[in-house]
Amino acid sequence: MQSGKPSLHTCLSPALLHLYDLQGCLVVIIDVLRATSTIATALHNGATAVMPVATVHRCIELGKALGGITAGERDGKVAEGLTYGNSPLEYPESFIGGRLLVLTTTNGTKLLHMALDSGAEEIITGAFVNLSAVCRYVQEQHRPVVLGCAAWKDRMNMEDTLFAGAVIDRIFEHFHINCDASHFARNLYRLAAPDLFQFMHENQASHYQRLMGYGLEKDIRYCLTPDQTDVLPIYRGEQLVRG
Amino acid sequence: MQSGKPSLHTCLSPALLHLYDLQGCLVVIIDVLRATSTIATALHNGATAVMPVATVHRCIELGKALGGITAGERDGKVAEGLTYGNSPLEYPESFIGGRLLVLTTTNGTKLLHMALDSGAEEIITGAFVNLSAVCRYVQEQHRPVVLGCAAWKDRMNMEDTLFAGAVIDRIFEHFHINCDASHFARNLYRLAAPDLFQFMHENQASHYQRLMGYGLEKDIRYCLTPDQTDVLPIYRGEQLVRG
Numbered sequence: 502m503q504s505g506k507p508s509l510h511t512c513l514s515p516a517l518l519h520l521y522d523l524q525g526c527l528v529v530i531i532d533v534l535r536a537t538s539t540i541a542t543a544l545h546n547g548a549t550a551v552m553p554v555a556t557v558h559r560c561i562e563l564g565k566a567l568g569g570i571t572a573g574e575r576d577g578k579v580a581e582g583l584t585y586g587n588s589p590l591e592y593p594e595s596f597i598g599g600r601l602l603v604l605t606t607t608n609g610t611k612l613l614h615m616a617l618d619s620g621a622e623e624i625i626t627g628a629f630v631n632l633s634a635v636c637r638y639v640q641e642q643h644r645p646v647v648l649g650c651a652a653w654k655d656r657m658n659m660e661d662t663l664f665a666g667a668v669i670d671r672i673f674e675h676f677h678i679n680c681d682a683s684h685f686a687r688n689l690y691r692l693a694a695p696d697l698f699q700f701m702h703e704n705q706a707s708h709y710q711r712l713m714g715y716g717l718e719k720d721i722r723y724c725l726t727p728d729q730t731d732v733l734p735i736y737r738g739e740q741l742v743r744g
Numbered sequence: 745m746q747s748g749k750p751s752l753h754t755c756l757s758p759a760l761l762h763l764y765d766l767q768g769c770l771v772v773i774i775d776v777l778r779a780t781s782t783i784a785t786a787l788h789n790g791a792t793a794v795m796p797v798a799t800v801h802r803c804i805e806l807g808k809a810l811g812g813i814t815a816g817e818r819d820g821k822v823a824e825g826l827t828y829g830n831s832p833l834e835y836p837e838s839f840i841g842g843r844l845l846v847l848t849t850t851n852g853t854k855l856l857h858m859a860l861d862s863g864a865e866e867i868i869t870g871a872f873v874n875l876s877a878v879c880r881y882v883q884e885q886h887r888p889v890v891l892g893c894a895a896w897k898d899r900m901n902m903e904d905t906l907f908a909g910a911v912i913d914r915i916f917e918h919f920h921i922n923c924d925a926s927h928f929a930r931n932l933y934r935l936a937a938p939d940l941f942q943f944m945h946e947n948q949a950s951h952y953q954r955l956m957g958y959g960l961e962k963d964i965r966y967c968l969t970p971d972q973t974d975v976l977p978i979y980r981g982e983q984l985v986r987g
Contacts, residue, residue: 514760517898520759520899653924654763655763656760656763656925657924657928659924659927662924662928679950679953680950681896681950682899682900684947685900685902685947689931692931704924704927704928704931705921705922706927707922707923707924710922
């Protein structure tokens with residue numbers, strides 16, 4: 502708490518989470534393509550809650566028990582036994598309004614559970630689609646923050662790092678930042694900000710290429726468009742609800 | 745080996761090294777402030793070899809057994825029982841010429857031994873002071889490359905990432921790069937290249953601040969100045985020798 506400001510760190514990969522003391526921290530889970538974009542969108546469109554689970558098996562189990570919609574993909578396809586995919590565009594109000602979404606993702610859910618196990622005080626999820634809502638909340642809490650990038654199989658990825666940079670670029674004056682990863686993320690965001698999609702394209706972002714290969718350009722463009730909703734997903738009692 | 749070109753990856757922290765398959769790889773150990781700058785400088789100035797060791801105890805032991813100069817710091821001071829520090833400026837030709845340097849560093853030595861244990865085919869060290877020599881060698885080998893940043897207690901740091909970016913910026917056309925960390929490092933380097941020292945200053949790089957606090961601005965400026973030597977340190981038989 503040097504100079505009276507709370508600290509802010511950016512964790513670029515779940516494999517680095519152990520380096521940060523999460524006690525008393527607000528942790529922002531970031532999985533831009535596409536879990537945390539989908540979560541914000543589903544809640545915006547009236548989902549009662551989103552329950553993130555680690556495995557397809559658990560997703561089916563909870564979907565049955567709670568009467569929720571089961572969703573999740575593996576290798577770009579709806580996983581066997583589940584009904585819907587990871588695309589935020591699959592969850593318009595006419596479909597998801599008033600319903601529970603049980604969502605299994607690999608990287609984001611893993612990180613969320615790791616943060617919980619490490620004693621995080623509070624967990625929210627962030628993506629470009631709800632950037633301003635995240636920044637406002639993070640700034641108002643006056644507590645240490647860790648921006649946790651879900652990454653891809655523990656390798657840092659471009660879109661999550663860019664989102665961390667976007668948050669930092671808006672709120673850095675309110676925090677004490679002794680964290681090279683944070684300064685790195687902010688610089689890259691400032692480079693990329695004029696056209697995030699183009700930046701991902703030019704820099705051959707690995708996940709961009711993967712999703713383009715599945716024909717999901719529309720998803721990528723949606724997930725890179727800031728402030729489509731003011732929803733803030735907060736984790737309470739094993740599910741994400743509107744904060 | 746897509747498109748006939750060997751792969752290139754950047755590992756931002758020793759804690760991520762397990763994500764990369766090092767079998768058959770050339771690994772470049774990067775610890776710009778200051779281990780790999782000092783290693784290149786000592787070899788340039790005529791050291792017979794540099795032996796990197798993990799502990800102060802081992803450094804003393806080997807220094808005695810082999811008649812070498814023992815060097816290393818802990819918390820910015822020459823470690824108890826050793827004779828010299830980590831500064832490249834401590835090793836002019838008049839002092840180090842014809843002698844063996846037994847050097848203990850924490851982050852760089854740890855990464856080097858991890859890379860060895862993981863089956864790396866060949867290990868070299870790189871820093872701005874020998875940037876061109878590293879690029880030339882890496883390009884000539886026609887084999888997969890991992891740029892390994894020593895980081896700081898497993899947290900990524902700015903100077904090692906910048907050096908990885910500098911290498912990539914010169915040789916990317918010769919490699920297949922499906923690695924977001926590499927594209928990120930390259931972008932960061934291009935931003936910083938006009939004035940690396942100023943970039944480290946403005947972005948409050950953590951190690952920059954630490955060394956400035958010890959009064960080591962001259963060291964930092966030296967370590968950020970490219971191509972002061974053409975030496976290429978290669979690891980052979982437990983020591984680094986001129987390649």
